[in-house]
Each structure stands twice: as C-alpha cells, then as structure tokens.
Amino acid sequence: MSASGGTKAIVAALGANLAIAVAKFVAFLFSGSSSMLAESVHSVADSGNQGLLLLGGKKAQREATPQHPFGYGRERYIYAFLVSIVLFSVGGMFAVYEGYEKIKHPHEIEAWYWPVGVLVFAIIAEGFSFRTAIKESNQTRGSLSWREFVRRAKAPELPVVLLEDLGALIGLVLALAGVGLALATGNGVWDGIGTLCIGILLIIIAIVLAAETKSLLLGEAAGTDQVEKIKAAVVDGDTVTGVIHMRTLHLGPEELLVAAKIAVQHDDTATEVANAINAAESRIREAVPIARVIYLEPDIYSEAAAAAGTNPGKTPGGAPGNTSEGPADETPDTSKKSGH
16 A cells, blocks of 8 residues: 555554553443443444555555456455445444433443543544544645545545544544533433434444445546646647547556547658657656556547537546547547557
C-alpha cells in the first residue's frame, strides 16, 4: 500500500482500538453497563476493520496475471466495502439490540468509576488516532472540504479511518452521556438509550461508507484536473491535433486506465502516427504518473462528421465542454487509420 493509502493512520487506529476494546470490556465486567458492552463490540469491530484494510492493501500489491490482466488494485475497494458491512452488522446492529434490551430491562450501573474512567481514556486514545488520520489526510486533501474529500478520494483507507474515528468519538460522548444520566437519575434506561444512539450512529456511518465504496467498485473516472492534464498532454499541435473522445477509469487508487480516440492529419504516414502515439503516451505518463494503462486510437478529424457528432455529455465518461479541438464523439472518416 502506498503512503497515500494512509497506512500510518490505519496502524494508529488499530493500536488505539485494541487497547480501548480491552479497557471497555473490563469496565463492562465491573459495572454491567450496556453502553460499555456496545462500545467494547464497537472497538473490536473497528480493530477488525483496520485489519481488513491492511489485508486489502497487501493483496492489492499482487502482480497482474493472465486471468486478471489489469492487476488487483480494486482489492482495496472490496475490503473497504467489507468494512462497512462489518461496521453495520457487528457494531451497529448489536448496539441497537443491546440498547433495546437495556431499555426493556434496565438495571443500575455498579462501580461507576470504571466506565467513566475508561470512557475518558478512550476519548483521549481515539482523539490521538483521529488526529493522525487528519494529519495524513491533509497531505492529499488539498483545497477540498472534508465532505468533498470523503466523496472524491480514490484511496478508500483514509476516508474509512476518518469516519470510523469520528463515529467512535461521538459514540464515546453518547456512552458517557448515557452512563452519566443513568448515574444521576438512578435510572438504567438512560444507559440503554445511550447504547441505542451508538447503534444508530454506527449504522448511518456504515451506510455512508457502503455508498461511497460502491461508487469506487463500479469504477470512477479520473478527476477533472487529471482529465485536463491528459488532454493537454495528448495534443502536440503537429501530428496529434485534438482529442475526439476519451474515457478514463481507476483500476485502483494509484492506477488509471486511459483510452482515447485522437485526431491526426490525413496525410501523415503510419510511422509518423505511431511515433506520435508513443510520444503522447510518454507525455501523459509524465503529466499524470498514475496513468499506467494507455490505449490511443488514431482517426481522421472530419469537420462534417464533427458537426453531426453526438453530444459528448451523453457518452460514457464524456463531459460537455471538455473537448480539445476535436469533438467528443463523431462518425469518423476511415479513409486512413492506423492502430497502436
């Protein structure tokens, strides 16, 4: 996994969650607090999730095979999706069930200092993990807002850790509030309500993670800035005069596929076109280093065909106004074509 994958943030979160899980479970044994039990399971689930992210990053590094010619980069998306399922089922649903049971059958919290002390310790530890995730994310976030970063990030690990840590901190506050109200009123129902709120929170976070990871699994195009860099790199103004249409697809967080039909002059020789394509591929890789799989198809630009061409906004991967000299799609003049 590359540094941008946030390995440091994952390891920090894993260490914090393992320590917190043990402390919470001990607090549950001494106090009988359902909030503590829900939070124990939450931390165990989070620890498993970090393990899944590390495993996905390791598997994604495997070399391409004849059966999987584009490699295993998307393994990271699959394991991130599994994280959302674990968070929903193990963390969220268990907490909802435990909270419901505690509301139906409340009992007083014993040895209150155990859950309170552990919750304070957990908030400090989760705060450290969250701070590490924020620091790692800021290295790649740029000018994006946090919401935009979570939605647009191609590497799933940092958004997952960020949302998990944020959910953990909010959950700890809810658990502390539930325990505190139960102690203040002598009514254990408040402990159950806190547990129920934790479960609902985890389910919401799991749904958000599942939705974002699903988009990555389906296949996302390169960002707008990368698309513009690729188009600018393709055209040399001599042999390659424009981009007729182009598609991009992330094969993994750090691997991009580029397929484009490019416009060339009608009197260029096959050798000139082949050399121009090789040069264009080199310029693309220099401009966007993650563009590792590139397919360029030459065609003859035709003004008449361009005028009758389809709207680029209606073609997969196209965007209105993103053409460069040539249209986004056209019916080509095939009087001369050379492949590469």
